[in-house]
Structure formats: C-alpha cells, structure tokens
Amino acid sequence: MRISELSSRCEVPIPTIKFYLREGLLPRGERSGANQASYGELHVRRLRLIRGLVEVGGLKLEVVRRVIDALDDDSVSLHDALGRAHSSLMPPPVVVGRPTHTPTVHVDALLRRWGWSLHAGSPLRAALAAALGALEQVGRPMSAEALDGYATAAADVAALDVDQLPADRTLAVEAAVVGTLMREPVLLILRRMAHEDRSSPQIGRRASPRKADEEPHRPDQENSKKRDDAL
Amino acid sequence: MRISELSSRCEVPIPTIKFYLREGLLPRGERSGANQASYGELHVRRLRLIRGLVEVGGLKLEVVRRVIDALDDDSVSLHDALGRAHSSLMPPPVVVGRPTHTPTVHVDALLRRWGWSLHAGSPLRAALAAALGALEQVGRPMSAEALDGYATAAADVAALDVDQLPADRTLAVEAAVVGTLMREPVLLILRRMAHEDRSSPQIGRRASPRKADEEPHRPDQENSKKRDDAL
DNA sequence: CCATATTAGATAGTGTTACTATCTACCCTG
DNA sequence: CAGGGTAGATAGTAACACTATCTAATATGG
Numbered sequence: 001m002r003i004s005e006l007s008s009r010c011e012v013p014i015p016t017i018k019f020y021l022r023e024g025l026l027p028r029g030e031r032s033g034a035n036q037a038s039y040g041e042l043h044v045r046r047l048r049l050i051r052g053l054v055e056v057g058g059l060k061l062e063v064v065r066r067v068i069d070a071l072d073d074d075s076v077s078l079h080d081a082l083g084r085a086h087s088s089l090m091p092p093p094v095v096v097g098r099p100t101h102t103p104t105v106h107v108d109a110l111l112r113r114w115g116w117s118l119h120a121g122s123p124l125r126a127a128l129a130a131a132l133g134a135l136e137q138v139g140r141p142m143s144a145e146a147l148d149g150y151a152t153a154a155a156d157v158a159a160l161d162v163d164q165l166p167a168d169r170t171l172a173v174e175a176a177v178v179g180t181l182m183r184e185p186v187l188l189i190l191r192r193m194a195h196e197d198r199s200s201p202q203i204g205r206r207a208s209p210r211k212a213d214e215e216p217h218r219p220d221q222e223n224s225k226k227r228d229d230a231l
Numbered sequence: 232m233r234i235s236e237l238s239s240r241c242e243v244p245i246p247t248i249k250f251y252l253r254e255g256l257l258p259r260g261e262r263s264g265a266n267q268a269s270y271g272e273l274h275v276r277r278l279r280l281i282r283g284l285v286e287v288g289g290l291k292l293e294v295v296r297r298v299i300d301a302l303d304d305d306s307v308s309l310h311d312a313l314g315r316a317h318s319s320l321m322p323p324p325v326v327v328g329r330p331t332h333t334p335t336v337h338v339d340a341l342l343r344r345w346g347w348s349l350h351a352g353s354p355l356r357a358a359l360a361a362a363l364g365a366l367e368q369v370g371r372p373m374s375a376e377a378l379d380g381y382a383t384a385a386a387d388v389a390a391l392d393v394d395q396l397p398a399d400r401t402l403a404v405e406a407a408v409v410g411t412l413m414r415e416p417v418l419l420i421l422r423r424m425a426h427e428d429r430s431s432p433q434i435g436r437r438a439s440p441r442k443a444d445e446e447p448h449r450p451d452q453e454n455s456k457k458r459d460d461a462l
Numbered sequence: 463c464c465a466t467a468t469t470a471g472a473t474a475g476t477g478t479t480a481c482t483a484t485c486t487a488c489c490c491t492g
Numbered sequence: 493c494a495g496g497g498t499a500g501a502t503a504g505t506a507a508c509a510c511t512a513t514c515t516a517a518t519a520t521g522g
Binding site for chain 2: 468
C-alpha cells in the first residue's frame with residue numbers, strides 16, 4: 001500500500017508519517033523507484049502502536065523510540081524489554097526535583113514484605129520513594145496499610161496482564177509492553193470513576209443522591225475485602 | 232518569610248516562584264512596602280502542591296491552575312472539585328485522535344454492572360472507551376474478565392483513598408484531589424514492580440532465578456485470587 | 463549612613479517537544 | 493502528457509515551562 005492508504009487507515013496525517021519515518025520510529029517502506037515505496041501490515045500495526053503509546057499512554061516520542069527499539073531487537077528478552085521501557089519511563093517523573101535523597105527504607109521494606117525482586121538498577125525503587133516523599137511533603141503521607149492495599153491491587157492487575165501472552169517472542173514482548181503501558185490509563189480511569197461515584201452521594205449536592213445501602217457492589221464472584229467508608 | 236526562604240524551603244528557584252505568582256498559581260504575598268511581601272505556610276503548602284502535581288502527577292500548569300481554582304472556591308463541592316479535576320485531566324488523552332466515534336457500549340455495560348454513576352458530561356466515559364479502542368487497534372483488546380479485574384482493583388484502591396479525609400472542607404477537597412492525582416504514580420509504579428517481578432523468573436536470564444514455588448505472596452491476610460501464570 | 467544585597471514586578475528570551483509546511487525532483491495513471 | 497501522488501530534505505510553527513534581564517525601591521550590615 002502507498003503512504004496515503006497508510007495515512008487513511010491509521011488516521012494519521014501524511015506529514016506526521018513522514019516525520020516518524022525520519023525519526024526512525026517507523027521503518028521505511030520497500031522502495032520500488034525513486035519516489036515510490038510500499039508499506040504493509042507491519043507498518044499499520046507499528047503506526048497504531050506509536051499513536052496508542054503517545055495518545056493513550058502519554059509517552060514521549062523518545063521513550064516510544066526506545067520501546068520500539070527493544071521490540072525490534074531480538075536479543076532483548078521480554079524482561080529486559082520491560083525493564084528498558086520502565087527505565088525510559090521513569091526519569092521524567094523522578095529525576096526532576098533534585099537528586100532526591102528520599103530514603104528508600106519504606107520501599108525496601110515493602111519489597112521485602114511482598115517478596116518482589118527488582119533488578120539492581122531499577123528506577124522503580126527511587127520512583128516510588130519519590131512519589132511517597134512528595135505525598136509526605138504535601139501533608140498527605142500514605143499509611144503502610146494504604147500502601148499494602150495498593151500493592152494488593154497492583155499485584156492483582158499484574159496477574160491479569162501476563163495472562164494469555166502469545167507464544168511468539170516478538171508478539172509476546174509487544175503484548176507485554178502494550179499491556180504494561182497502554183492498560184495504565186484504563187486502570188487510572190476506572191479508579192477515577194470509582195472516586196467520582198464514591199464522592200457523589202456523600203456531599204449531597206447531586207440531584208439524585210444514592211441511598212446509603214445502595215453502595216457500590218461487586219458484579220458477582222470474589223470476596224469483598226475490607227471495606228472502609230470513612231469520609 | 233521572604234521569597235528567598237520560600238524558595239529554599241521548597242527547593243524551587245525564585246524565578247520560578249515569580250512565574251507562578253504571575254500565572255496566578257500562587258497567591259501574592261502580603262505586601263509591606265513597594266518591594267516587600269511576606270509569604271506564609273499557605274504559600275509553602277501551595278507551592279509544594281504545585282510541584283507535586285507537576286513533577287509526580289505530570290499535570291500541565293493549566294490543569295494545576297484549574298485544580299487550585301477549585302480548591303480556593305468555597306462554593307465548589309468536593310465532588311465538583313474532583314469532577315473539575317477529571318475534566319481538566321481528560322481532554323489531552325482523549326480529544327486527540329479525531330472525534331473518536333468509539334462506541335461506549337462496553338463502557339456503559341461496565342458502569343451498569345458495577346452500579347457506578349457518573350455525572351452526565353463526565354469525560355471519563357469517553358476516555359475509557361478511547362483507551363479500550365486503542366488497545367483493540369493494536370490487537371490487544373481487553374477481555375471483559377480483565378476489565379472486571381481492573382475495576383475490582385480500582386474500587387479497592389478508591390476505597391482506601393476516601394479513607395481518613397479531614398473534616399474541614401478545604402482540607403478535605405485538597406486531600407481528595409491530592410489523593411486522586413498524586414497517588415496515581417504510586418499505583419502505576421507498584422504495578423510495574425509486580426510486572427518486573429513476574430517477568431523476571433520466567434525468562435531465566437537473571438543471575439538468581441527464583442524457584443517456581445517461591446512465587447509472589449501476599450504479606451498476610453487476604454485470599455490469593457485466581458492465579459494465572461501464562462507466558 | 464552608605465555600600466551591598468535583596469526584593470517586586472514587568473518584559474523578553476530560551477530550550478524542548480511534536481509536529482506542519484514547503485520545496486525539489488520524480489514517476490505513475492488516465 | 494497533464495495532473496496528482498510520492499520520497500526525502502529543510503525549515504517553520506505552536507505550545508509549554510520556565511529563565512534571564514531590567515528597573516526601581518528597600519532592607520541590612522559594618
């Protein structure tokens with residue numbers, strides 16, 4: 001297919017596609033003349049991946065490039081590809097704010113408690129310490145209980161994420177990266193929905209306040225965990 | 232206190248503080264002369280909030296402004312302040328990519344299943360539809376089961392978030408907004424940690440591969456849900 | 463009490479990011 | 493064989509978040 005078809009199928013303007021080609025985010029099409037090149041399904045997939053990571057995941061192009069490079073490099077294992085994505089993702093929210101000397105004590109304790117092993121230079125440790133430190137700075141530190149609750153939820157969704165990965169290595173890596181990055185907004189949006197629902201009845205400014213016993217419920221199976229409706 | 236002390240206490244350069252003052256993100260200090268103004272603890276709190284939202288939360292200043300305006304406006308309820316924050320937060324990831332005609336059918340079904348009520352114009356509905364649509368586009372659609380699992384986790388952390396809110400309205404609104412926005416990175420980082428831990432042993436490129444039965448465990452209480460270690 | 467540093471406030475400049483526009487061939491199609 | 497699409501290169505733009513500089517006034521230490 002030609003560039004115009006690639007453009008229309010992915011709803012990305014041609015100049016933007018050319019920009020991605022220049023930047024090496026999208027591989028060149030197969031040349032068939034001085035001014036002709038043909039693109040295939042790979043390009044469609046790749047282009048949609050780029051747009052998804054940028055628009056839905058909010059990633060910067062530099063990060064997208066690193067993720068894509070990891071995908072294309074057959075010598076990179078799934079774990080390393082994920083680690084690379086994490087390393088690329090973390091600096092922005094973390095390196096800022098000075099060489100944060102926030103102690104990673106709480107973080108290490110949490111990791112030990114959960115038996116989680118991170119590779120030595122993982123930026124996640126410092127990132128979590130920084131995030132918790134910032135919460136303390138604004139006077140809303142997270143309790144160990146809240147942190148454990150968050151870790152429980154994180155472990156639960158992580159278990160769902162590694163489910164049903166394809167057999168092929170390239171596809172598996174792509175699926176893992178996509179699952180890690182592009183499902184984040186889903187989790188955040190659902191959390192905000194739950195917040196909005198929970199904040200609605202308590203304040204009582206809404207037209208149809210929900211009755212207290214009509215509280216949010218689980219659709220079916222599953223236990224209901226500890227429930228603490230403060231506020 | 233003078234601007235230099237505010238600067239050192241919050242580790243924010245003076246020109247940046249002046250910039251925030253110009254932009255109305257930070258209220259002016261109390262003037263005590265043609266070139267003197269004094270700042271108080273409110274300014275410290277506010278400045279740390281701004282930096283936290285920007286650095287940890289990754290918010291744009293325009294969004295921070297709207298959140299802060301909601302905090303300062305006593306006529307804005309907690310629910311509306313949250314809704315305003317959500318509205319400010321969503322457009323970037325959503326409005327992009329053209330007038331997304333993604334059907335919100337699945338989303339509406341999920342909301343009905345969970346009994347969640349969003350206010351009519353909430354951008355969260357469209358945002359979720361867009362996020363799910365993007366996942367389909369890259370060939371990794373989320374199953375209803377995975378979505379329900381995510382919703383369960385989201386509901387769990389949301390319950391933790393509305394816990395222990397202060398009585399004072401202003402503080403409660405601030406706590407809710409901070410909790411919603413600044414705890415997001417914590418959840419995402421924990422999820423990535425769980426991913427990294429899970430992807431580590433399977434591939435077996437690490438120096439000390441964990442034995443299969445030494446799988447991740449819950450620190451104490453709680454059930455262990457269904458466990459699916461594909462990959 | 464005066465030299466130096468600091469401050470308020472305004473205006474203008476900078477660096478980054480992610481495109482977008484334009485240009486010069488060239489070539490394919492009707 | 494004209495008109496439009498195409499490749500690739502160069503340059504321009506818009507948004508964002510600061511950062512630098514300037515003026516005039518004031519605080520402060522020796």
